[in-house]
Amino acid sequence: MVPGTLASQLSEERERFRLLVDGVKDYAIMMLDPEGRVVSWNTGAERIKGYRGDEVIGRHISLFYTPDAVESRHPDSELTIAREIGRYEEEGWRVRKDGSHFWANVVITALRDEAGVLRGFAKVTRDMTQQRAAAAAEREAREAAENANRAKTLFLSGMSHELRTPLNAILGFTQLLEFDGLRSDQQDAMDQIRRAGEHLLALVDELLDVARIEADQMTVSLEPVAVGAVIVESIELVGSLATEHAIGIVTPSAPWPDLYVVADAQRLRQAITNLLSNAIKYNRPNGHARVEAGMRGECVIITVAGTGPGIDAAALDQLFKPFERLAATGGAIGGTGLGLALSKRLVELMDGTLTIDTEVGSGSEFTISLPLAQGPRPAGPAAPAEPERAALRATVLYIEDNPANLRLVEHILSRLGDITVISAPLGRAGIELARAQKPDLVLLDLHLPDIGGDEVALELRADETTAAIPIIVLSADAYASQRRRLLRIGVDEYVTKPFKVAEMIDTVERFVKRAP
Structure with a gap:
């Protein structure tokens, strides 16, 4: 090849490379x-x-650095590292x-030649300001969301405690009075108090459940569940409401099918x-509600229908929104406006669906669809009947700052035998009392004035002096995650307020020795 031709080709290649580099606009x-002085400069x-x-040609790269970096000779350090190991990168x-x-x-x-002699450096810079700002904004948004979730958790825990704690005393003392036998007029009054308390508890739980779902803190425990048994229990729960509204509940004439769902x-x-x-509630006078269950493919279908006025198609979008009440049925009917929204989200948490089929003037039909499950294995021989219970003899320490709840538990335990109840309104005082008295059982509230129950x-x-004493937490904090956390740190049982008196008695009996 003619030397002039080779030189021409090399010159053309250099020019193409220069044009390529110069055309790059996103990178400097x-x-x-x-020595670090600029010898070429592209459009970027x-x-x-x-x-x-x-x-800038002929000027040192320190021109592009902050005064602090120049003062600390950072540009020279970069070149030194690149010279020694071949490459340097930073942001x-x-x-x-x-x-x-x-x-x-x-x-x-x-950049070194074939003999290894340093000929200079190639420096590539990319402006990452927008990416850094976006990453910072994302990080701040994530932190804000985490802080908001923590705040929601604290709020829900506090609200659960503040709302459920007084209800525990109301419902607990009502149950105790009913145990003692009352005149018919007194029993009627107790029934009114109990129903009002249970209604208020249901509203509180409904509000807290929706808040938990909104905070992504609702959990479900999935297992095979007998559909018929759950439907029967649900019908029993609304029995008094149906009687009050003169609404009949229609069920299949045959027994409920032996169906299980996950x-x-x-x-x-x-x-x-x-x-x-x-x-x-949303029915016509002397109407009826119908409940059915059956299979559809690999799913179990549960249908609840009513002979009410039906719902206009234009209103369906707001039907499953929390706190929404349809205008046609607004203020005359009690409730929070949360029931349908909560039901839909609960069903979806169980990998199911809740749909509606409705027409104005023809009523509405709601359908729950859930995955089919295998039923449990047949039970073994029945356990022999328990002998009659003997009285209990024990010392119980109750660490609780609410006087009404303390008196309620004292009344409950007095029915179990020779039970001595000692109490402390503060966590620190409770710890010292447990060390000094070594009780047979500790009942513990979580929300104490000085330190947490946990x-x-x-x-x-x-x-070691108190490590073996059983601990039962009595808390108005109804979070399943809270229960799991307390059991992990060594609590023996977790009872949610307001509790059923009979269940409370059974729980205490499991941990306290009986008198000889």
Whole structure:
């Protein structure tokens, strides 16, 4: 090949490469001599840094660094590292011609000839200011969401405690009075108090459940559930409401089919009860509500229908929204406007669907669809009947700052035998009392004025003098996650307020020795 032709080709290749580099606008690409002075400058460098090529050729790269970086000789350190190991990369602040700062990703590569002699450096800079701002905004949004969720958790825990604690005393003392036998007029009054308290508790639980779902803190425990049994329980729960409204509940003449679904029994009962309650309240005089169950493919279908006025298609969009009440049925009917929204979300948490088929003048039909499950294996031989219970003899420490709840528990325990109740209104005092008295059982509230009940439980478990004492938490905090957390740290049982007196008695009896 003719030398002139080779030189021409090399010149053309250099020009093409220069045009290629110069055409890159998103990256500042420059060549540096071995001392770090600029020897070439592309269009991207001019766009990002604001300098024309003739303003920077021959100048040191420290021109583009912050005063602090220049003072600490950071640009020289970058070149030294690139010279020694061949490459240097970092992200940091750089300075434009107008003095503004931008966040840059910088890569410096050492260039050596075939003999290994350093010929200079290639420096590539990318403006990452927008990406950094976006990442910071995303991080701040994530932190804000996490803080909001923590605040929601604290709020819900506090509201659960504040609302359920007084209800525990109301419903608990009502049950105790009913145990003692009352005159018919007194029993009627107790029935009114109990029903009002249970209604208020249901409203409180409904509000808290929706808030938990909104905060993504609702959990369900999925297992095979007998559909027929849950429907029967739901019908029993709305029996008095149906009587009050003179609404009949129609069920199949044959026994409920032996069907099982994958569900949370408590939440399924809650959803069906809400649907039945609506079918009763939003019905015509002397109408009826119908409940059916059957199979459809690999799913079990539960249908709840009513002979009410039906719902206009234009209103269906707001039907499953929390706190929405349809205008046609608004203020005359009690409730929070949460039932349908809550039922739909509960069913969806159980991997099911809740749909509606309605027509104005023809009533409404709601359908729950849930995955079919295999039923449990047949039960073994029945256990022999328990002998008559003997009286209990024990000392019980109750760490509780609410006087009404303390008196309620004292009354309950007095029915079990020779039970001595000692109490402390503060967590620290309760710990000291447990160490001094070594009770047979500790009943523990979580929300105490000085320290949390969880801290009390941890200290009791860590002290060898109290480590073996059973601990039962009595708390108005109805979170399943809270229950799991307390059981993990060593609590023996977790009872949610307001509790059933009979269930409370059974729980205490499991942990306290009987008198000889």
